[in-house]
Amino acid sequence: MIIGSALMARIIGASYRIVKVCAKEMHKLSSDITLESVINQNNREKCVSRxxxxxxxxxxxxxxxxxxxxVLVPIxxxxxxxxxxxxxxxxxxxxNASQxxxxxxxxxxxxxxxxxxxLRETEEELGIPQDSVDVWCTANFIGTWDKKMGVMPxxxxxxxxxxxxxxxxxHEVEETxxxxxxxxxxxQNARYTKFVRGYCMPVYITENHKIxxxxxxxxxxxxxxxxxxxYTSDAGLLFRLFTKVKL
Structure with a gap:
């Protein structure tokens, strides 16, 4: 019985559950996302700083x-x-085929x-000229799971x-x-995977794809x-779990 419980704990530890964030809070905070509110100099400077x-x-x-x-994160x-x-x-x-x-x-x-x-890779994959991209900034490295490589957004x-x-x-891109x-x-789209070990990972469910x-x-x-x-207080809490930066 003890062995069975230990094995079950391992199985549970390797599994995950999808947790939806608070619908009311998200709708209230995301309803004012407009072109003018996002693409402006003041918001750009705040975004870069953060x-x-x-x-x-x-x-x-x-x-x-x-x-x-x-990677280029193209707004x-x-x-x-x-x-x-x-x-x-x-x-x-x-x-990472079909991901x-x-x-x-x-x-x-x-x-x-x-x-x-x-920029070079973006032009090779999508044909977007390098000089047509207005680069805002770089973020810090994110290590891969095996910690053998760092990816800079x-x-x-x-x-x-x-x-x-x-x-x-x-040869590189199946769909854009x-x-x-x-x-x-x-x-219904912004969720996160919560592992029993105590860490969370964001997940986004779109009409045809899972990010x-x-x-x-x-x-x-x-x-x-x-x-x-x-972006909601729920997402802000999750962000702190990742980066330890207070929003």
């Missing part, structure tokens, strides 16, 4: 990962709504810096987007889609910095 205060995740203080990658306007642009990786990719991600990849020796990495505004007109690379910021805050893992962590951090209190 992102730059964020410590590295899954890395020791001051640690510089030997293997480095970067855009689609159908009149402020959104984030995502890609679905090609099913033929060797790693939702931001455009990006490994740093090349010829890249000037990690901003260049993110690069936040940038790419303007009006029609995903049907993007020149996607079919946008999710309005407001939808990322809706209670999870590293992409969800980056999404959550960016929304917390970009929308601040409009």
């Amino acid at each position: 992102l730059q205060k964020m410590p590295a995740i899954r890395l020791k203080p001051g640690e510089v990962p030997r293997r480095q990658a970067a 855009c306007v689609a159908n009149g709504r402020v959104s984030l642009l995502y890609t679905l990786r090609s099913s033929s990719m060797r790693k 939702v991600s931001f455009p990006g990849g490994m740093r090349d020796d010829t890249d000037r810096d990690l901003v260049h990495t993110a 690069v936040l940038g505004f790419i303007g009006e987007v029609d995903v049907s007109k993007l020149k996607t690379n079919p 889609f946008v999710v309005p910021l407001q939808e990322l805050c809706e209670p 999870w893992g590293l992409t969800a962590i980056i999404t959550h951090i960016v929304l917390s910095a970009l929308l601040q209190k409009r």
